[in-house]
Amino acid sequence: MSRTDKITNSTRQRILAEAALLFRRHGYRGTSTRQIAEAVGIKQPSLFHHFPNKQAILEELLAISLDDSLARAQRAASASGPVARRLYDYVLWDLATLHRLPFALSGIYAHDVLQDPALAPWSTKLEALYANLRSLIDQGVRSGEFRPMSPGLGQAMVAGVTLSHIDYAAEHTGGDPDELALAGAAFILGGLLRDPESLDRLVKSHDRPSS
Amino acid sequence: MSRTDKITNSTRQRILAEAALLFRRHGYRGTSTRQIAEAVGIKQPSLFHHFPNKQAILEELLAISLDDSLARAQRAASASGPVARRLYDYVLWDLATLHRLPFALSGIYAHDVLQDPALAPWSTKLEALYANLRSLIDQGVRSGEFRPMSPGLGQAMVAGVTLSHIDYAAEHTGGDPDELALAGAAFILGGLLRDPESLDRLVKSHDRPSS
């Protein structure tokens, strides 16, 4: 995070915003640098004054959306206490953060793009995030808090719900981030918990997520 | 369904299978016709003897995966009886079918591809499928079976879980389709139901899904 972009609502930021929107709509590969430039209101070669290449735009968006999530997931997986509580708090924070992003992120976690060897470091980070989720689910299954299930499948489904929120957010602006996050976290925990009454306890005892 | 491909394990079928695999891995746009041809073991122009163009390959895969699901969702949404039962049975059938497909489908529902105007008919079909899911969720919320939630968000999350199964299936072959479908249906219903004890009843009273 050694950058100097305090509140630079500059061309650079507008490129990121428009690119994120287009990447979500048409995918990374389905979006041309000409389209991004047109959306920003400049000509295509001018993009390359702000970013060395198209991939650098994608990588900056990945950094925005992945780094914090991975750190939080790591802490959640290695902390102590009831797993349901830790996973619930993590999901709640993740979704609320996601719904507050200034960028319509997505089309970015799509496996196809991260499969590119040039993006291997990001693929590794996403895999690390997923490994923490698998660990959490495994802990919950072993402790009896969650229904028996393959941690891999559980992780995939949790990630699937998260991705669905990214898409939903992009097409339904104006929703309350916390409300959406609560709905998502309740759905996920409801899907995992063996004794779903404990969900009520989770919801009721939760203070607002700290940024 | 006016085709004549009984058990033609022909070049045509192998093109479909390899294309499906590559589309999932690298996306539709990230997969070149040369890659498909190479995977099949022929040269690139030979593809065009079997399909008029690249898009036709995608469309055939879409037909395989979408037509039946839409029909089933339509019936589920307009039938009578408890919503939870109808949605549970639909999801169970959908996931079990999906896990039995000979093709590693996906990368296909990705919004970015369907956004192409040339694929508008398929985009319409997917939207119709989603509208039926929204209707089911809305019915469930109104009847009190499901927790209060926006039908749009609920539909998105259900679809997200389904997509996660497609991905999971592609990377973990050999799992029991029915078992995976049960886990997915339980997750979804657990996420939706207000009174999750009724989930036990759904699971226990269910006979095996008819093909």
Added chain:
DNA sequence: GTCTATAGTATGATAGAC
């Protein structure tokens, strides 16, 4: 039904003036 050769197009990126 498959091949070689190639047309036609769109793309990401660079050079250099202003």
Added chain:
DNA sequence: GTCTATCATACTATAGAC
């Protein structure tokens, strides 16, 4: 920091021989 002009490349698809 943006522009015009352009290069090099990769792609989908066609033509026509075998």
